[in-house]
Amino acid sequence: MHYISQKKHFLFYQEGYSVKKFYFMSMCCGSAAAALTILTGGCLNYQRPPLAVDSSSYTRLQDREKKLLPEGLQELSLLQAQELALANNPDFLSIRFSIDSARARYYQQFSNYAPTLNASMSISQSFGKIYAADNHIYTRSQRDNYAPKLSGQWLIFDSLAREMNILNARHTLRQTQANVDDARRLLLRATAYAYNDVQLAYAQKEIILAQIEYSKTMLKDAERKYKAGTGLKSDVLNFQVTLRNSQLDLVRIDYTIKANLYVLAGCLGLTDGTIPDTVKFPPVKMPESNYTANVELYLDQAIANRPDLKAAREQLKALHYAFYGSLAKFGPTATADFAWGYTHGRSITHDSTGTGHDWSSSGNFSYGLTINWNLFNGFSDYFNVKAAQANVSAADYMLYQTYLTVITDVRSAFENHRSSIEQARLAKEICDLTRQTRDLVETEYKAGTALVTRLNEAERDLVQAQNNLATAVVNIANTKAQLDAAIYAFTPEKDTAIAQNK
Numbered sequence: 001m002h003y004i005s006q007k008k009h010f011l012f013y014q015e016g017y018s019v020k021k022f023y024f025m026s027m028c029c030g031s032a033a034a035a036l037t038i039l040t041g042g043c044l045n046y047q048r049p050p051l052a053v054d055s056s057s058y059t060r061l062q063d064r065e066k067k068l069l070p071e072g073l074q075e076l077s078l079l080q081a082q083e084l085a086l087a088n089n090p091d092f093l094s095i096r097f098s099i100d101s102a103r104a105r106y107y108q109q110f111s112n113y114a115p116t117l118n119a120s121m122s123i124s125q126s127f128g129k130i131y132a133a134d135n136h137i138y139t140r141s142q143r144d145n146y147a148p149k150l151s152g153q154w155l156i157f158d159s160l161a162r163e164m165n166i167l168n169a170r171h172t173l174r175q176t177q178a179n180v181d182d183a184r185r186l187l188l189r190a191t192a193y194a195y196n197d198v199q200l201a202y203a204q205k206e207i208i209l210a211q212i213e214y215s216k217t218m219l220k221d222a223e224r225k226y227k228a229g230t231g232l233k234s235d236v237l238n239f240q241v242t243l244r245n246s247q248l249d250l251v252r253i254d255y256t257i258k259a260n261l262y263v264l265a266g267c268l269g270l271t272d273g274t275i276p277d278t279v280k281f282p283p284v285k286m287p288e289s290n291y292t293a294n295v296e297l298y299l300d301q302a303i304a305n306r307p308d309l310k311a312a313r314e315q316l317k318a319l320h321y322a323f324y325g326s327l328a329k330f331g332p333t334a335t336a337d338f339a340w341g342y343t344h345g346r347s348i349t350h351d352s353t354g355t356g357h358d359w360s361s362s363g364n365f366s367y368g369l370t371i372n373w374n375l376f377n378g379f380s381d382y383f384n385v386k387a388a389q390a391n392v393s394a395a396d397y398m399l400y401q402t403y404l405t406v407i408t409d410v411r412s413a414f415e416n417h418r419s420s421i422e423q424a425r426l427a428k429e430i431c432d433l434t435r436q437t438r439d440l441v442e443t444e445y446k447a448g449t450a451l452v453t454r455l456n457e458a459e460r461d462l463v464q465a466q467n468n469l470a471t472a473v474v475n476i477a478n479t480k481a482q483l484d485a486a487i488y489a490f491t492p493e494k495d496t497a498i499a500q501n502k
Helices: 016-041 078-088 090-113 161-228 233-268 295-305 307-330 380-447 452-487 492-500
Strands: 002-012 116-129 140-157 333-351 354-372
Touching: 078 090, 078 161, 078 233, 090 161, 161 233, 161 307, 161 452, 233 452, 295 307, 295 380, 295 452, 307 380, 380 452
Parallel strands: none
Antiparallel strands: 002 354, 116 140, 140 333, 333 354
């Protein structure tokens, strides 16, 4: 709209030596400032991943280059596995750095309140020569100019755009923190699932080993009877087939164990990609305590604590302030500025009459206030407002969808957990009954009153019941992890304790 300025001019003369000294000192100071900026702000400061990621060979890696389990660890519990996952999982660690990035962007917004200061230096040299003249004087000239300058600006008012940007960045930071918490929630659940799969595979292996021992015992008894002439060859073959089938199942379960260990090692961030055989896992046991409260209490906890719901709420708030910031484009801005400059020039002329020298130095200082108000720019600001408004509307419905997802997660996990408890109870009863049946049929078979096919059927029923029981018990642990994640039972206090124990 209007520009107000006041200028003061100074004219002075100096010796060339003093001017050159001033230029040299200015350049040295500028170089020192640049070096200080690089040293303080340009250094990478973080704990790098294991050195194994930089190696082109796996077989030549040393232990110090790997990420391994703690020394002396003999048995790995679920809590220890989750602690290691939070400390080492690369996906989670990379997501955590997004908080630092969002926090830096938040603090960066405050720099808009500070003035800007710029220094510049201009050095030029020109040469001239007259090749033809009426007076036959052919002058050669040289002009040297040195012009350092210092200028600055200060944004005094921008229709609250800076305030809206700060509030937007603040809620974006909170959204990022909530997203990291949600990544923690999902990592703990994934680690629990992987850990429980390993436990289930080991439990199934114990069942298969017991079946192998039982088949060996029955095979020896059948061979003894056959040699004594009181048994059938078909019974011997039957138990040989049963033994081979069990051994085949053992080969399969060994692979399943290794595959599950690989998945768990990936969650824990172990560079070997597996867990040593020396590390044991506690046996599968029926849990002593479970979730027994009403589902409404868990819904309250989830709505209050779920980080993905918090992230959606913070995103909506951030977009609200982005919308308000777009309205600031319709307002005026006021900027104060100043400039200080110094110019030193030297002229040298050579002609037939001799050599002439001319020195001059001048300085200037100016300051002013600029008020700017954009009245029309082709509706660009208007459409920015419409786009920001649409973003707010979309985020509001995304929040709605996230809320529904939380409700569905809690209800599904709660019912799944209740169902798994009932299934485990029935599986335990069935397992006890089938064991009694198998023992009874075995007695009848040895007494000659039951066929071997009936014994096979009873043994298969027992093995199936044992597998169903192991699966049901592990499923309780899985559904508990599912419900823990659904209601976000991993409290910040627990996470702090985990971080302190790393």
